[in-house]
Amino acid sequence: MPVSTMQQDKERLFQILLKDAFFREKIILSSGQESDYYIDARRVTLSPEGVYLSGKIILEMVKGDKVAAIGGPTLGADPLVGAIGVLSFQTGKPINTFIIRKAPKPHGKQQQIEGPLIPEGGKVVLIDDVATTGKAFVESIDVLKKYHISVHKAICLVDRQQGAQEALAKYNCPLAAIFKAAEFLNFKTQNVKFKS
Numbered sequence: 001m002p003v004s005t006m007q008q009d010k011e012r013l014f015q016i017l018l019k020d021a022f023f024r025e026k027i028i029l030s031s032g033q034e035s036d037y038y039i040d041a042r043r044v045t046l047s048p049e050g051v052y053l054s055g056k057i058i059l060e061m062v063k064g065d066k067v068a069a070i071g072g073p074t075l076g077a078d079p080l081v082g083a084i085g086v087l088s089f090q091t092g093k094p095i096n097t098f099i100i101r102k103a104p105k106p107h108g109k110q111q112q113i114e115g116p117l118i119p120e121g122g123k124v125v126l127i128d129d130v131a132t133t134g135k136a137f138v139e140s141i142d143v144l145k146k147y148h149i150s151v152h153k154a155i156c157l158v159d160r161q162q163g164a165q166e167a168l169a170k171y172n173c174p175l176a177a178i179f180k181a182a183e184f185l186n187f188k189t190q191n192v193k194f195k196s
Contacts, residue, residue: 006060013053014179016044017158022184031133031162037185039158041129045079055083057178058127058155059091067152068122071098071115073136076129081115084127098124100140112143123152131156131175134164141171158184 020043027038044050058080062070071081081097088095098115105111118124126140137154144151151173159165159177168175 006057009053009057009060010178013044013050013057013157014183016047016050016053017041017179018184018187020044020047020050029132029160031135033132033162035160037181039130039160039181039184041076041157042079045076045129045157051079051083052087054080054157054178055087058084059087059095061155061176061178062125065125065152066123067095067125068118068149069096069098069115070125070127071100071113072127073100073140074102076136077127080127080129100143113147118147118149120148121150123150126151126154126173128154128156130158130160131164131177132160132162134167134175137164137173137175138167138171141168141173 017039021040023038023040024036025038027035029035029038045054058070070084071077078099081099084095085097096116096118098113098118101112101114103112124144126137128136131137131154141151151171153174153176154168155176156164156178158179158181159175160181165175
């Protein structure tokens with residue numbers, strides 16, 4: 001049975017993340033937790049091939065979903081939404097994107113959601129590079145709720161498996177991860193070939 005393009009894209013993205021973004025060292029995460037490894041996904045999502053593959057995979061994951069837009073919290077979602085906008089246009093199925101600021105802009109229209117207007121009652125997909133506790137996703141859901149925008153699902157490149165899925169479940173929002181942190185940890189310790 002031939003390997004699908006999606007599978008090839010995932011394998012290539014995994015190899016890039018493993019080589020350029022996975023570090024075994026003590027670090028304090030944005031959640032305040034200490035970890036003995038770090039995944040610096042922006043080293044990949046801000047690289048041409050990395051963001052291309054990430055955007056392509058995410059678009060494949062939402063194929064068939066009827067949503068008004070795809071976006072997420074700054075800074076993790078920023079490069080991803082740019083790639084998704086371009087790739088969706090190139091495939092003839094353009095989808096609007098958005099970025100959620102940490103706080104409303106103090107000047108101009110004082111917006112917290114940047115991008116084309118999402119209609120009230122619209123459904124969106126939230127994206128981010130790495131999910132740990134899910135705090136950034138939850139904060140994004142809270143912002144979107146103020147504008148009567150619902151979240152269909154959340155997608156991240158890597159789920160560190162430290163509570164994000166459970167936190168989002170409380171909002172009836174499923175979390176889909178391209179990779180789980182365990183895949184990187186197992187690969188580094190066992191040096192086994194990646195399998196999806």
